[in-house]
Amino acid sequence: MTSTFVGMPKFPVAAREALANTQLRSNLAHATATIRDKRARVVAEVDNWEELRLSGAAIKDAALASLDQHLVRLEARLTAAGAEVRWARDADEACTIVAEVAQRHGIDEVVKVKSMVTQEIGLNEALQEQGISAWETDLAELIVQLGDDLPSHILVPAIHRNRAEILEIFQRRMQGLASPEELTDDPAVLAGAAREHLRQKFLTARMAVSGANFAVAETGTLVVVESEGNGRMCLTLPEVLVSVVGIEKVVPTWEDLDVFLRLLPRSSTGERMNPYTSTWTGVTPGDGPQEVVVVLLDNGRTRALADQVGRQALRCIRCSACLNSCPVYERVGGHAYGSVYPGPIGAILNPLLKGVGVDEQVDSLPYASSLCGACFEVCPVRIDIPSVLVDLRAQVVDAHRAKRWGGVPSMQTVAMKGAAATFRSGRRLRLAERFARLGTGIAARVGARAWTGSRDLPRAPRESFRAWWRRTDGGTR
Amino acid sequence: MRVALMVTCINDALFPDVGKACVTLLRRLGVEVDFPDAQTCCGQPMVNTGYLDEAIAPLRSFVKAFEGYDAIVTPSGSCAGSARHQHGMVARRSGDPELVAAVERTAPRTYELSEFLVDVLGVTDVGACFPHRVTYHPTCHSLRMLGVGDRPTTLLRAVRGLDLVELPRAEECCGFGGTFAVKNSDTSVAMVSDKARHVRETGAEVLVAGDSSCLMNIGGALSRQQAGIRVMHLAEVLAQTATGGGQS
Numbered sequence: 001m002t003s004t005f006v007g008m009p010k011f012p013v014a015a016r017e018a019l020a021n022t023q024l025r026s027n028l029a030h031a032t033a034t035i036r037d038k039r040a041r042v043v044a045e046v047d048n049w050e051e052l053r054l055s056g057a058a059i060k061d062a063a064l065a066s067l068d069q070h071l072v073r074l075e076a077r078l079t080a081a082g083a084e085v086r087w088a089r090d091a092d093e094a095c096t097i098v099a100e101v102a103q104r105h106g107i108d109e110v111v112k113v114k115s116m117v118t119q120e121i122g123l124n125e126a127l128q129e130q131g132i133s134a135w136e137t138d139l140a141e142l143i144v145q146l147g148d149d150l151p152s153h154i155l156v157p158a159i160h161r162n163r164a165e166i167l168e169i170f171q172r173r174m175q176g177l178a179s180p181e182e183l184t185d186d187p188a189v190l191a192g193a194a195r196e197h198l199r200q201k202f203l204t205a206r207m208a209v210s211g212a213n214f215a216v217a218e219t220g221t222l223v224v225v226e227s228e229g230n231g232r233m234c235l236t237l238p239e240v241l242v243s244v245v246g247i248e249k250v251v252p253t254w255e256d257l258d259v260f261l262r263l264l265p266r267s268s269t270g271e272r273m274n275p276y277t278s279t280w281t282g283v284t285p286g287d288g289p290q291e292v293v294v295v296l297l298d299n300g301r302t303r304a305l306a307d308q309v310g311r312q313a314l315r316c317i318r319c320s321a322c323l324n325s326c327p328v329y330e331r332v333g334g335h336a337y338g339s340v341y342p343g344p345i346g347a348i349l350n351p352l353l354k355g356v357g358v359d360e361q362v363d364s365l366p367y368a369s370s371l372c373g374a375c376f377e378v379c380p381v382r383i384d385i386p387s388v389l390v391d392l393r394a395q396v397v398d399a400h401r402a403k404r405w406g407g408v409p410s411m412q413t414v415a416m417k418g419a420a421a422t423f424r425s426g427r428r429l430r431l432a433e434r435f436a437r438l439g440t441g442i443a444a445r446v447g448a449r450a451w452t453g454s455r456d457l458p459r460a461p462r463e464s465f466r467a468w469w470r471r472t473d474g475g476t477r
Numbered sequence: 478m479r480v481a482l483m484v485t486c487i488n489d490a491l492f493p494d495v496g497k498a499c500v501t502l503l504r505r506l507g508v509e510v511d512f513p514d515a516q517t518c519c520g521q522p523m524v525n526t527g528y529l530d531e532a533i534a535p536l537r538s539f540v541k542a543f544e545g546y547d548a549i550v551t552p553s554g555s556c557a558g559s560a561r562h563q564h565g566m567v568a569r570r571s572g573d574p575e576l577v578a579a580v581e582r583t584a585p586r587t588y589e590l591s592e593f594l595v596d597v598l599g600v601t602d603v604g605a606c607f608p609h610r611v612t613y614h615p616t617c618h619s620l621r622m623l624g625v626g627d628r629p630t631t632l633l634r635a636v637r638g639l640d641l642v643e644l645p646r647a648e649e650c651c652g653f654g655g656t657f658a659v660k661n662s663d664t665s666v667a668m669v670s671d672k673a674r675h676v677r678e679t680g681a682e683v684l685v686a687g688d689s690s691c692l693m694n695i696g697g698a699l700s701r702q703q704a705g706i707r708v709m710h711l712a713e714v715l716a717q718t719a720t721g722g723g724q725s
Contacts, residue, residue: 016663327650331667368661370654370668371525373621390563393527412656416523420531423486423517425538433490450662455669455697458491465484465493469512475500 004122005150008338010364015332024160028333031159035324038270039378046266056263057382059256060315064305070217070250071296077220081282083292088244094297095126098209098242101293102132105240107207113224113231114138115211116154116318117244117297119340123209134209135201137230139194146173152334152342154320155268160333166190176200198230208234208289212245213317214260215294218253221281222294225264225274235278241289247301248314260317263380268319300353309391310352315381316345322375322385328368337365344375348388356392357399366392426466433464481543482510483551483560483587485689486518492689498716499552499590502605505718506598510550515542520567521559526656532567533576539564540579548597549587552712554619554687557589562622589619590712591628591687601631606719608638612681614672614695616688617650629687629711636714645675653694665694673698676706687711 008014018024043049063070075085088094102110110127112118112134124134124145136145143158144151147169151157158166167185174180174197183193210231214223222243224231235241251257265274283292305311323329323343334342338361341349347365354362366389375385400410409417422432451457463471471477480503484496496512503510519539520532539560543549551557561584568580594600613633619625633641652658652668659665672695676684684699686692689710696708 012661012663015661019663019667327652327668328661328664332664366527367657368664370617370650370652370657370665372617372650372654374617374648374650377621390525390527393525394529395527397527397529412526413528416526416528416531419518420523420528420534423520423535423538426514426517426542429486429489429517448659450659451697453662454666454701455694456700457697458693460491461493463493465489465496466512466514468493468497470514474510474512475497 005338011368014336018332018336032324032330042266053382055259074217081220083282086295088297090299091121094121099130109133110207111135111205111234113210113234114141117211202233207240208238210243215250224278226276236288240291242293244295267321267380304352312383313348321378325374325378344385351392356396363396478547480510480548481546482512483549485553485556487689495710498712501716513542519556519559524563529570533571536567550593552590554589554616558618558622560587595628602635603715605715606637607717610640610681611683612642612644612679614686616691619687642679651691651695653691669698684708
């Protein structure tokens with residue numbers, strides 16, 4: 001049961017395939033429109049929403065500016081509360097720590113709370129290699145896991161599946177069902193089957209793995225926000241709890257947390273409040289997990305923090321409002337982004353975490369946007385995604401500029417340099433425009449398939465505006 | 478007030494009637510408008526493709542053309558956005574303090590056409606007449622980068638005989654996005670197909686917008702579909718009077 005994004009093609013290639021999948025298109029259009037409308041309704045109820053967004057951005061920026069101090073404080077508070085704090089530079093270190101904790105207790109099965117960061121580090125696959133089964137307990141993550149599939153949305157990882165597909169996956173793969181042949185595609189029946197399957201796991205698993213939505217430095221408290229109650233089960237029933245937490249999740253105080261608990265549910269599920277908010281501070285003797293391990297993960301976050309324009313991406317609270325509002329995401333879905341972080345936030349977060357100029361799939365992501373700005377408009381922490389995209393495009397070009405020194409420039413570079421030379425002066429442009437009719441004529445006949453495949457090109461005029469102005473002295477002759 | 482027309486490279490080369498309509502309209506409103514010949518392109522195609530160094534030469538020609546004017550008026554939300562929000566970044570990249578200083582003077586004086594009409598001239602009825610059923614697409618950069626709000630539709634509602642019908646999902650991008658339309662052409666086409674469908678659903682004869690680039694995209698799709706709907710720039714509609722054509 002291993003599926004990874006390793007070896008995914010560049011965005012335009014992956015998108016072409018996704019666009020041809022009519023079932024996917026219809027599932028996505030329906031699902032994103034539904035969540036988008038719900039979000040718009042509940043956000044409109046809040047009078048000071050814009051102030052809340054500004055607060056959210058300011059709190060995160062301040063926390064990131066002195067991240068080192070907040071993390072040390074978080075570590076001290078967690079340790080004082082009986083938790084074991086481990087630091088992980090990258091995915092391998094984090095996965096190794098989680099596996100070691102399981103192994104020292106002789107545990108070969110763990111239950112998981114839905115978490116983006118454990119997807120990011122490929123934890124399930126790493127544990128599998130060590131003979132440890134990791135069970136997703138969030139319904140949508142379970143659908144993805146049982147279907148040997150990949151998540152395609154941050155909040156709704158199985159958004160690309162409809163209920164007929166889910167029925168087929170459950171009948172084929174779900175263990176411990178009393179009577180799989182009696183299943184139907186009624187959502188209540190499917191949820192009932194999942195409950196039956198998961199209950200067994202909750203009651204037998206000795207260890208749980210979670211992420212955290214927030215880590216409050218002043219008390220050493222971790223916070224998980226969820227809808228189904230599976231998280232609460234995982235966080236309270238097992239003996240051992242390991243939480244993998246990205247270092248950007250830290251918020252200094254409970255007062256700060258309050259702002260995000262108001263921003264997140266409305267932006268994410270379009271609810272006024274999420275059904276379950278779990279908080280825990282280390283070990284509580286006699287209640288809940290008696291061994292609590294917290295893995296603080298970098299995995300590219302300090303690289304992103306060093307990026308002056310891009311560091312604002314670390315404000316992200318993983319609400320996925322940007323995905324639901326993105327016209328590109330709505331049409332191609334999440335898999336085309338080749339990462340557990342899809343959509344507009346994925347298009348900036350992946351290059352920021354991984355660096356540009358190394359992998360052409362990663363380098364293709366900043367271009368996977370029309371820069372329409374719908375994402376920025378809905379972002380609860382005001383990440384200016386279009387500006388970060390433009391800055392990352394410049395980083396991609398600059399990285400290749402350095403590499404291609406003395407080599408053969410790309411077609412795109414030739415075109416851009418040619419345009420820059422033409423636009424150097426009005427006189428040069430006037431000369432070039434004499435060939436505009438010829439240019440569009442040739443483009444329409446032979447080249448520019450990317451445009452003319454589905455769109456007509458305009459016919460170039462007999463005379464440019466510039467030439468008309470000169471000939472008629474601005475229309476006065 | 479010295480007013481310059483920043484016609485934009487796309488209107489200059491492909492849609493000169495949009496520039497002529499601006500001249501007609503502004504003169505009718507008593508504004509004597511110059512066309513500084515040194516202007517070329519705002520540099521946005523280079524900036525948005527990641528070629529910042531290549532945007533420096535166009536920016537130099539921009540400030541050479543427009544410095545000294547009280548207002549720089551452009552029939553493009555996107556190019557106005559580029560002048561106001563991206564020129565600073567390009568100037569800083571050049572390392573030339575004089576270019577940075579020049580941009581600080583030109584950027585705040587750059588207005589998208591509807592902003593100039595409503596905010597600077599204080600006009601909402603430009604005396605136009607256009608007896609047709611029209612729908613309006615608010616282009617992304619005028620809507621979100623500049624925040625022109627309801628200025629364009631206020632201007633359109635005052636046009637004699639014009640029947641403005643609402644466009645479903647109006648605020649969704651048409652899929653142009655500059656080089657996005659070519660680099661991610663499949664996705665771009667999927668987006669413009671939906672936009673063209675929404676335009677057809679309105680039953681309008683004319684689709685109006687404030688950016689020729691977006692109109693070229695949507696118009697290209699409508700034309701390929703033989704939809705029988707023409708596209709017109711906001712300036713072209715506002716230039717029309719009861720006595721006919723808008724051209725000088």
